[in-house]
Amino acid sequence: MPTRILAIDDSPTIRGLVSRALKAAGFEVYTASDGVEGLGVLADADPDLIITDVNMPRMDGFGLIEGVRGSLEYATVPILVLTTESGSDLKARARRAGATGWIVKPFEDAQLVAIIDKVLGR
């Protein structure tokens, strides 16, 4: 069974790019456009890993992480934060919120897959 990934980003372009890269790497990809939608589709997507943007309307990435970590079933699903900042501030915040790791935009497809592989131990 292919590994399932839920990608959450309010930008259709980024969603598209992430999906494309992940599908090419053989993942099964689900998408959502913000935190609220992300939590909403969590059970349907049943992800092995979540990739989320930080700045999103309605519910941002941190809110999503909190929600996922607070759930019973998905509390330890790896969550990677997509960020344009390589600065330490955001990483620290992501870490505090309970993110597994982060991916700095822009990323190359291979990098994205390598990070996911690392986190999933594939």
Place this chain on the structure above:
Amino acid sequence: MLQTISHNAQGKHDVIAFKLTDQDFCIDIGLVREIRGWSPTTVLPHAPHYVRGVINLRGSVVTVVDLSARLGFGASEPTHRHVVIIAMHEGRIVGLLADLVSDIVTISDDSIQAVPDIASDPAHEFITGMITFDDGRILRKIDLMQLLPDAPQYGG
């Protein structure tokens, strides 16, 4: 596009030959999209005398140019023997009214001669070359570019 296949061999290409009165003319087959029988046109007001009008070609409005009138032979009296050669010219489609399509002829580029300097004949400026055959027949090659002035010069 047809243009790309007009050269069938090195230095050779096909032309469509047709008659106007008793002279043989031809145009590059690459420019020709299809040949249709004559059908009455819708008259365009204020059009130049050689513009016969417009016809419906599968939903497109296509101008029909009377070649005979254009080349100075006088306006055609179209009959069922007349044809409209549909040609593509710089993205625009145009119909050429001609007497009769006689043949598709393969000519070699080196058989094309320059037009003798017969000044003042209206046809002169539309003919870019002459192709002579062993049997004495002569094809006059027509330059669509010259035949059809730019759009602004047409209108009223």
Place this chain on the structure above:
Amino acid sequence: MSDMDEYLEMFFVECDELLEAVATGLRQMDEGTYEMETVHAVFRAVHSIKGGAAAFGLTDLVSFAHKFETALDLLRSSALDLSPQAMAVFHRSSDCLADLVAAARISDTRENALREELLIELEALIGEEDETEADVDFVPLSLDLGDFGGSPVGDRYVISLMAEADLYRSGNDPAALIRALEKLGEVRVTLDAGNVPVLSEWSADTPTLRWQIELETEALLSEVEAVFEFVEDRCRLSIATIDQTTEDPDPDLRDSQDPEPQDSDMAEPAITEGTPPAQTSPAPSAAAPRPEGRAEAPGAKAAEATTTATIRVNLDRVDKLMNMIGELVIKEAMLTQVIQTAGLSEEPEVVGALEGLRQLAGDIQESVMAIRAQPLKQVFQRMHRIVREAADATGKQVRLVTVGEQTEVDKTMIERLIDPLTHMIRNSVDHGLEDSVRRHRSGKPQEGAITLSAAHKSGRVQIEVSDDGGGIDRARVRSIAEDKGLVVPGASLTPGEIDSLLFLPGFSSKDEVSALSGRGVGLDVVRREITALGGRVTIASTEGKGTTFTISLPLTLAVLEGMLIQLDDQTLVLPITAVQETLRPDHATLHHIGATGRALLNRGELIPIIDLGCTFGLRPAPGDAHNGVLIVVETDNHKRAAFQVDAIHDQRQVVIKSLEENYGRVSGVSAATILGDGKIALIIDPEEIITSSTSDHGRDRMAIAANG
């Protein structure tokens, strides 16, 4: 990668929406009573543009968006006051961002002076404190974020890892880390479970399991450390390099060779010397306490979990559909004709079926038109910027009010309205509004107002650009036109006709070409562009009160309701919108004026009669009006005329076909259509015919202007 282009195009489409969000948000902020969410939304939009731009390596865009975003972020955190100056910088930055997106779209890499200027202004807003260029790192980063310098290759590492509870909580997994190490080289793992307390004393918050990992690899230390990038403060970790040349892999030396663990404030975990390490190499996953509790979602897996209610469709596809519907309308007309010829047109069943077909074709057509319809909002929004720039250039204070932004018109029209509207707005700021001194003198507020409004009006879309300026100075317009030889001096002209002189090519009411409007474009170009869309422009002006330009546009470029008329053997179509009434003239209503002039007395008004047969050169002299039918038409300028035709056949919807595409413009003809018999019929442009048929010299000139 060709599909990247597709994503790039997708990004630009998204940018349009984001830019609009930025502009709208900033305008709300202008009004003062905004909520923090507005600032957040603007920030997010700029941020999204940056993120997408970074993915495509659009560096100019990224660095500018970054600076813009940083300033907005300060505003968000109330570290920046929203002064009018700051607001102005934001507006201009929004404009500049739009420019940069537009430039990126056409791969224009030229230097943008505005960008450089605004970067400095944004910098000034941000202040020096928190901006480091390192943050603007848009070069794709490699995995080794930590720069620990290169260490010699071909090394053996000894790694000690003690996971804290947070490591698991954050979704990390020691097993995954070890597998990542395995990718680097040969791994030997030892699990030290000696510290695991008895269950009663066990706490999830105290780490107990300790992994000893020997890694033989050619990787650099930095690459090994990168594996632990996400967990470095969630575990006690030590990585020691064992110099291969020392050749001393003695385990006893491990601890002594370990550098200080990173969490130096924590006591070094006690390692019982004598505890035989449990050999779990190489798969310690069994020991990894990652809960596997979550059940596989039963049965149906939802497909792509997006919940968007809209889809993006290539415009070509909609156009194709529209064309096919056009063909359907023609086929339906053909069928009607065939049925008529066959003498079946009285059969109730045939009539019913045909009517149903016609209805259906109409409905489909309307639905497709609705797909193509877009609110004018996107055009109107752009005009705010135009007004700002025009106000700056002229030193006038101007406010733009938009009304009816949601009015929908055909997508093609939206794009083609931008240029003419831009010019009209500039013209209104430049020529319409008075300077502040004159406004003050006439008791008007300093700030001039320009209103841009749109509404549906009797099957057409009406767009108005009005200003509260001084109105058209007709005496001046007239004298300029006379000076330039555009009208005969002393020609009798109505106020409306004088106003229309503004549309003449080469007319510029300012003595010198102004920097703003005088870009080689006159209102004549505006009129030509609008006419090309099947629309009309008219002017109304009241002295001291202002000027209003009205654009009237068809709802679609694809079909129109027309009246089929006969002229000799030709059938033509007259758009129904212009038709006021049709009548057969009699001796009481028909009047001759001079040798050739004829007029129709209609409700007390004398209306000139125009024989369309003559107009179109189908007959040399006007036919006898008594044998024909007269159609009274009115132009947008409220000029009336009676068209004389041989017969009126029918009224129906016709599909507009371009005549210009393969031929060119024909005066008095706006387009062509295909009739039921497959023949082409020309669509008459009544406006042009009426305007050009008047005899006055000045009016002739106007006709030339109208003809383009």
